[in-house]
Amino acid sequence: MEKKKWTVGVDLGGTSIKMAFIDETGAIIDKWEIGTDLTDNGANITRDIANSLDEQLQKHAHAKEEIIGIGMGAPGFINFEDGSVFEAVNIGWKNFPLKAALEKATALPVAVDNDANLAALGEMWKGAGEGAIDLICITLGTGVGAGVIINGQIAHGIGGMAGEIGHITAVSEGGYLCNCGRTGCLETVTSATAIKRMALKDYQNHPESKLYAIYQDKQDVTTKDVFDAAKEEDPFALSIVDEVARYLGEALSNVAILLNPQKIVIGGGVSLAGETLLKPVDHYIKAFTLPGVYEGLELCKATLGNDAGVIGGAWLINKQLKRI
Ligand SMILES: [Zn+2]
Structure with missing residues (x-):
């Protein structure tokens, strides 16, 4: 009996590499993580991925010949023509031939893209974007990134920098570095x-604020504290959320006018705030975008969490090999 074909999704980060076996429907069979070896400017990473893949295949008694290929996301600017990485600052790669190196190490076909783009493809395929082919997936974490999908295709731009929404100017004078x-x-x-x-x-x-009391208690205030307090109508916390939502709403309304997307998917740690964030962002998008653009637009929370990248990787290699 022929075994079901799997793909491998790989999502490279500065501290860990997430990997997964994914079936043809986009379901995760198994997932695991290994540490990211940053020594020698990341020279060992492709070898580590190959070794880890072999170990897991043994564990599952799954023949390598049954693996369709690997789709990998990297945090940096990707040359989409040849799958090399122009630069990945957190990894140490500069003009690194990622696709070629991983194909050599694993003897499997490899597709690569930027990690935010893969997260967007993952959400398009199996997450909040399901069904939409014009969408923007923005990730709010310690940084802010986005993947832009137009007519089912990721927009890359000439230098792999399309979708760098985090670097849209929001405060034109006196902003933070x-x-x-x-x-x-x-x-x-x-x-x-x-x-x-x-x-x-x-x-x-704001001594009346819950955040003041929280700071007195643990000498710190987290982003989650801010959203929790806002949920309970704490005025200071609400003012912070409103400020954030306004900046985000302004930027997204401009982007929406340019692209007229069906969905804007918000992911990353900050998106866990859910409606507390989405509702005011939606309010400002409505206020600043064209009515016709707003009508066709749905703002929603990402649903795949940390799995979005590996699922997007699986989609990408399936697409590259014309299997979907
Ligand atoms: Zn910037």
Whole structure:
């Protein structure tokens, strides 16, 4: 009997590499993680992935010949033409031939893309975007990124930088310094880091706030604390969420006017706030975008969590090999 064909999804991060076997329907058979070896500018990473893959195949008594291929996401700018990485700062890669190196190490076909793009493809295939072929998937974590899908295809741009929504200018003067070296980027006012900073900067002026009490208690305030307090109508916490939602709503309304998407999917740690964040963001998108654009648009929370990248990887290699 022929064994079911699997693909391998790989999602590379600065501390760990998420890997999964995924069947032809997009369901995860098994998933696991290995540490990211950053020594020698990430030179050992493709070998580590190959070794880990062989170990897991043995565990499942699954022949390598039954594996269709590997779809991998990397945190950096990807040259979509040849699957090389222009630059992945957190990994140490510069002009690294990722696709070629992983194909050599595993003897399997490999497709690569940026990690935010893969998360968007994952959400399109099996998550919140199911059914939509024009969508933007924005990830709000310690940083802010996005994947833009137009007519079922990821937009890459000439240098692999399309979708870098976190670096849209949100504060044109006097903004905070961003990782990119500029100031006032959307990331500096809507990331988890930014929300925490807003709370810590101003809690002392709001002794009536729950956040003030939380700080007195544990000498810290988290992003989750801010959203929890906002859910309970704490005015200071609500003012922070409103500020974040306004910046996000302004940026997304402009992006929506440009692309007229069917869905905007919000993922990443900050999206766990759910309606507490989505409702005010939706309010500002409605206020700032064209009515016709707003009518066709659905704002929703990502549903795949940390699995979005590996599922997107599986979709990408299936697509590259024309299996879907
Ligand atoms: Zn920036």
